[in-house]
Structures are given as structure tokens and as C-alpha cells.
Amino acid sequence: MKIATFIIKSYPLARKTFGKHGGSAALCTLLVLSNVALPNPARASQRIEVKVLSSQPDMVSGGSALVQVTSQAEIQKLSIWADDREVTSAFHVSPRTQTLIGLVDSLAAGKNRLEVKSGRKVLAKLEIINHGITGPIFSGPHQTPFICETASAGLGSPLDADCSAKTEVTYIYKSTQPPTPAERSAKREPGAPPVGFKVYDPKGPRPADLAEVTTTEDKKVPYIVRWERGTINRAIYEIAFLHEPGTPLPDPWTLTPAWNGRLVYDFGGGCSAGYHQGQPPNVIDNMFLSLGYAHVTSSLNVFGNDCNDVISAETVAMVKEHFIKRFGVPVHTIGWGGSGGSMQQHLIAQDYPGLLDGIIPSMSYPDLVTVVPGVTDCTLLAHVFESSTQAWTEEQKTAISGFATWGTCAKESRGNSWIKSHFSPDLVRALACNSTIPRALVYDPATNRKGARCDVYDNEVNVFGGDAKTGFARRPLDNVGVQYGLVAFNRGIISAEQFLELNEKVGGYDDDGNIAAARMAGDPEALRIAYATGRVNAGSGGLSSIPIIDFRLYGDTFPDIHDEYRSFVTRARLIAANGSADNQVILTFPFTLKPSQKLGALFGTVSSTLVPKMDQWLDTLAKDTSQRSVIEKIAAAKPADITDACWSEDGEKIVEKRTYDGNGRCNQLFPPHGGPRIAAGGPLTEDILKCALKPVDPKDYVHPLTPDQLTRLKAIFPKGVCDFTRPGIGQEPLQGTWREY
Numbered sequence: 001m002k003i004a005t006f007i008i009k010s011y012p013l014a015r016k017t018f019g020k021h022g023g024s025a026a027l028c029t030l031l032v033l034s035n036v037a038l039p040n041p042a043r044a045s046q047r048i049e050v051k052v053l054s055s056q057p058d059m060v061s062g063g064s065a066l067v068q069v070t071s072q073a074e075i076q077k078l079s080i081w082a083d084d085r086e087v088t089s090a091f092h093v094s095p096r097t098q099t100l101i102g103l104v105d106s107l108a109a110g111k112n113r114l115e116v117k118s119g120r121k122v123l124a125k126l127e128i129i130n131h132g133i134t135g136p137i138f139s140g141p142h143q144t145p146f147i148c149e150t151a152s153a154g155l156g157s158p159l160d161a162d163c164s165a166k167t168e169v170t171y172i173y174k175s176t177q178p179p180t181p182a183e184r185s186a187k188r189e190p191g192a193p194p195v196g197f198k199v200y201d202p203k204g205p206r207p208a209d210l211a212e213v214t215t216t217e218d219k220k221v222p223y224i225v226r227w228e229r230g231t232i233n234r235a236i237y238e239i240a241f242l243h244e245p246g247t248p249l250p251d252p253w254t255l256t257p258a259w260n261g262r263l264v265y266d267f268g269g270g271c272s273a274g275y276h277q278g279q280p281p282n283v284i285d286n287m288f289l290s291l292g293y294a295h296v297t298s299s300l301n302v303f304g305n306d307c308n309d310v311i312s313a314e315t316v317a318m319v320k321e322h323f324i325k326r327f328g329v330p331v332h333t334i335g336w337g338g339s340g341g342s343m344q345q346h347l348i349a350q351d352y353p354g355l356l357d358g359i360i361p362s363m364s365y366p367d368l369v370t371v372v373p374g375v376t377d378c379t380l381l382a383h384v385f386e387s388s389t390q391a392w393t394e395e396q397k398t399a400i401s402g403f404a405t406w407g408t409c410a411k412e413s414r415g416n417s418w419i420k421s422h423f424s425p426d427l428v429r430a431l432a433c434n435s436t437i438p439r440a441l442v443y444d445p446a447t448n449r450k451g452a453r454c455d456v457y458d459n460e461v462n463v464f465g466g467d468a469k470t471g472f473a474r475r476p477l478d479n480v481g482v483q484y485g486l487v488a489f490n491r492g493i494i495s496a497e498q499f500l501e502l503n504e505k506v507g508g509y510d511d512d513g514n515i516a517a518a519r520m521a522g523d524p525e526a527l528r529i530a531y532a533t534g535r536v537n538a539g540s541g542g543l544s545s546i547p548i549i550d551f552r553l554y555g556d557t558f559p560d561i562h563d564e565y566r567s568f569v570t571r572a573r574l575i576a577a578n579g580s581a582d583n584q585v586i587l588t589f590p591f592t593l594k595p596s597q598k599l600g601a602l603f604g605t606v607s608s609t610l611v612p613k614m615d616q617w618l619d620t621l622a623k624d625t626s627q628r629s630v631i632e633k634i635a636a637a638k639p640a641d642i643t644d645a646c647w648s649e650d651g652e653k654i655v656e657k658r659t660y661d662g663n664g665r666c667n668q669l670f671p672p673h674g675g676p677r678i679a680a681g682g683p684l685t686e687d688i689l690k691c692a693l694k695p696v697d698p699k700d701y702v703h704p705l706t707p708d709q710l711t712r713l714k715a716i717f718p719k720g721v722c723d724f725t726r727p728g729i730g731q732e733p734l735q736g737t738w739r740e741y
Helices: 181-185 309-327 340-351 372-387 394-401 458-464 486-490 496-505 524-532 541-545 565-578 598-607 610-622 630-637 665-669 707-716
Strands: 003-008 017-019 022-026 032-037 048-052 065-071 079-082 091-093 100-104 110-118 121-131 168-174 197-199 212-214 220-222 224-232 235-242 263-266 294-298 333-338 358-362 548-554 584-590 645-647 653-655
Touching: 048 110, 048 121, 065 110, 065 309, 079 100, 224 309, 235 309, 263 309, 294 309, 309 340, 309 458, 333 340, 333 610, 340 358, 340 541, 358 610, 372 394, 372 496, 394 486, 458 524, 486 496, 496 707, 541 565, 541 630, 548 565, 548 598, 548 610, 565 584, 584 598, 610 630, 645 665, 653 665
Parallel strands: 003 048, 263 294, 263 333, 333 358, 358 548, 548 584, 584 645
Antiparallel strands: 003 032, 017 022, 048 065, 065 100, 079 110, 091 100, 110 121, 168 197, 168 224, 212 220, 224 235, 235 294, 645 653
């Protein structure tokens, strides 16, 4: 008698999860094998595949899961069971996939057993683990305190301690009438349509001023938007897409003419500790909706509300799950967002593959953890300059900072600087809490040591763990051995005396983020965790197998904190991890503060094409069934007009391969610079959180140091100076994806 093997797969097809802080690995994407003796040997090669389409099978939320059953057997003879309930009637053949798809609801909290049977025989089974819609699933215990903001979002008072609110669906439409000056200047109330849109009454006649649009699928439809708002994972989410009331909504079995089947997930910028719900970005965006894309976002996908990429990833997973169960699996999910939104895209793509199929980060940074040291160095350097016995020129300050201008750091800056914007030192300051958090709930070193600590490390205490001595989160923040201004000294821009005094006085931050005389030593376990768990964008994991369009305005000399070199940092890490960065495109535009002027119009015109171009890139990639490597496939699938490029102030597009140290026209127009750690001799990858040390060596200094100066330098660095030719302390490859905390 022959034996048939039935393979059950999860979505994505394979993943590894690890215990808290890494622990021991366990393969948790179970390939559950049921070996069943079939009475008909001719059917022994038949296979049944069952998978959850809406989420990972052990990360289901809200009591339901969209499940697909693929069978070579006659589906009419199969029955499907959730524990002891038959749920076969929930399954229907999808005309798109020719598979059985069903929404299995009424799942119990915790473990549920899904079985596919023929008669009484179990042909296949899959364990589903259901979690509450308020979370958490994999981000670890909920952060407390947590301030609800549903009322200020126009969703009414919270329904529970998890800030839940009743889901609201509103229809709005794009008007053909231009908004009046009064409409443009009027304050927008929460839940009200943005300027240019009006409330649509499904029961009334069609408005005379109703606009029409043509989607990417070449469908001409009325510009009516279904706008859904509610709460998931304690976040306020929003979903918007084209739909005319009275016509069928899309569902997991069918598409409708208006929605093009694609989803854009929007990530907001900033970076601030959580402890509050916050408000989501504007989801009513003409750039996406007018082309037929569904546009989705939430308040906990805004780093300015909660600078925690794990919670952001969890919220994406849960909001996307909700979308899939209601409207169907998107053909592609494309990430969009700038600054802090770019960090989220990079890390979610790397650490939770399958959530985003392609990403479009703007004004990008590679991640948070490796950006923080150079940012907070600004305040340390400024403190030295203000208290120094030496005279420091702007040129010298600039060279030490590594930026295009010292103004990128400085408190007094005509542009957007790190100190002026308070990111330095607030990213590491325990008291830097959002104003919505009552002062009585905030940490105080004397009166409330158990209060909310609002530095970025305590905000991710579930990831980094607590220090046994202080009770605060472990910190990977370190500057032991860093020779600030080393490059400037070797180039003769600063003197030996300036170099020595700078490094004598620079100091570090204490546990509360106050400037201290001693340098900072990163916690060894925090360093290991940062690398192993993917808090450092290593260019690996899922990030190495998706297309990336990185675009920015060049604000280095304005100055602006969104320095161009950050794009090249990500590129350097992709190359280090994969031998290639052919999955990344870098686009650079001249800086403008006025979108209405020529440069602003150019930027808007080009940026509005990027989502359709990414869509085209992903469509072509999906058709490649060759044996080439993933990055080779991505490179081959790239649209011809999506290549590295920059635009001159005259609007000329200059197509050339972008490199950090290249001398092409783009680098002449828009030269990339660096930060304080690169100016201290660090590598472009800027991924060394704590350097390995070596003894002070006179040969490392172009300008000779006197014996007294060498003695002084050795006293500044008694354990040695950074050896950037070696990996950082605790630096190791990413240890698996889809981690739980």
C-alpha cells in the first residue's frame, strides 16, 4: 500500500522565530506532515496544502483567519473543521487562484486546530493560534502607562483600557470645484474630509461636482472613497480606497473595478518614545487613491508617536491581516514614508519579511540604533566647543562633525539641526516624554523612579531587556575609544592641542541622558541583542530580497538633518551582506522649501510616479521563474527608467551609478558627507556600535605628536583607541526573522 504525504505550509512559506533576546532557535513555521494511507494507490501523489493567507498561523488576531486549501483531489469530497466545528460552508473556490478560500471565524483565544478531512480521515491539519485584536502578538508586554487619544481623533471616548474605539466608515468624494480660500484656511476637524474632498451621501443623488479618475488598471470610475477608521493593536488605523456605495465591495474571492488590487502602507516620521496612542498620517492622499491603490496606515506606524520598529511591524501585521480578511490578499504591498518612516520600512522588510513586497523610503536613514550615536554626539561636541580654552572656527567644527556644515548639529542654525530639533540629546534623555503624558506618570530620579522613561532604549525595553542594577533598559550606546576629530587632525584642519582637548572633554551621557564627564560604555548584552535581533539594518534578512527606491531632497548644505550619505550607508551594508546592492535605486533632487515653485513641482511630479514604477517592478519580478539569484532577478526586473539618478536645479535628469566617493556629475552637484563617527575614522557602513580597541600608535597620526602629547593621548584612552578594521564588539549576523519578545 502506498503512502501519500500532505504538506501544510504557513505564510510566508518559511520563517524562524527565536525566544526573548535570541535564546535558542526553534523552527516554528511548522511543516506539519500527515502520512495517510489512501485506499486508491493511483491517488498517492495527490497533495493537500493548507495555509493561512491573512497572517502567520501562530499570529492570528481578532478571532478569525483567512485560510486557503489547495487540493488535487475532488474538493467536493473534502470537509474542513475548526476543532469540532465543521466550517466547510465558509469556503468557496476563488476564480483567481482556483483554490478553496474561507474565512474561519469564532476562533477561541489561544490554540485552535484546523483539519481537512475526507470522510472521517484527517488528511491535513494545521494549528492556528489566535490573539486579541488589542495585541500584543510578538512585541512583548504592553507599554504602560498608555494614554488614549481616540476622542481627539474624532472616534469618541475609548471603550476600554486598550484605547479601543468603534469602527467608523465614511464615504467622501473628490470635488471638481477648486476649494475656496476660506476652505483652504479652515481648521480641519478630526474625521472631516481634507481640502478638496466632500462628504458623500450614499442615500442621496450623485453630486454634480463629482470627479472621475482612471486607475492603473485603465478603469474609469467615480472618485468616491471608502474611508475606514478604527483601532487595532491599541493604534488608530485608517484604510481608504475607491469604492462607490451600492456596488459590491472587494472581498477575498473577487476584485472590483475601482481598487486595483494593490496596497500602499504609509509610515510616519519623527522619533519619540511611546506611552500614547497618537494620531495617524493623512490616509486621504490623491497621489495613491486617484490611481486605484488602497492606502493604509496607523498611529503606531508613526515614529513620532512611538519610535519602536517592533511595535510598528506588529501593527502592520495586524492591520494588514484585518484588510486581507475583509477585502482580499493584495497583489503587492508597497511601503512608503520618509525619515523615521524610512527606518521602519528598512527594519520591517529585514526582520519581518513578507509584510512589505517593496519599499520606497524618502529622506532615509538605515535604522535607529546606529543613527543615535552620531546624532547625540552633536550635543557632546557643542558642549566642548562652548567650554573650550581653544578657539574653534566653523570650518573646524564642521570637519569634526563630519556633516556638510556644523549647522546640521548646532543649536543656532538657519535650518533643521539635530540640537535645534531636540533629537540631540532627547533620543537618549529619560525625561523627553510627549506632552500628552501627565507629568505625574513620568520618571523622576528622586520622586518617581518607576515612571515612564522616554529615551529610545527604555522605549524598546522588551527588546533590550532591563539592567539588573538600575532597572532601566540596557543600552548599546558607546563612545569608548572614539577619537573625535581624527580625520580633521590628520588633514591638518585642527591642531594637536585641539584634538587632545576635544577628546579629553567630550564625555558621554549618564543613564538619564545628562551629559557626564565619563565616556559611555555599551552594555555587552545590549550590543549583542542589537545585532542578533535586527535592530541594526544589516542589509540582510528580507531586505536583501525586495526592491528599494530611495529618494530624497538634498538638504545637506541648507542644512537639514536628512543627510544624503545615509542612503549610501544602506547601500554599503547591502553590498557587505550580499555582494550587491542592485535591489536599491538612489534618486536625489535639489532642496526646496516651496512646493509651488519649479523645483517643488519637479519633485512632486517624479515622486508621484514611484509607486506605479515599484508596482511595475514587482509585477515583472513575479514573472521571473529562472534559476538566477534573487538580487539578479530584482536587477533584471527593474523598469528601464528606474535607475540611480539626480536632477539639476534646471530640471535635467542625470542618470549615473551613484557611489559615495564617486566624482560623477551627481556627486559634484550633491556631494555626500558623513557624521561624527565617520569623521572619527569609522567606516561608511556606520554599523559599529562599540569598537574593538588597539593601543595608541604614533603611526596613525599624519602630524607627529610630541612625547608629552602621546602621553596625554594614552591617558585619555587608557584601554586603547578604536580599531575600525575589526568588527564591532557583539557584532554578528542577523539571527533569524519573525522574532517574538
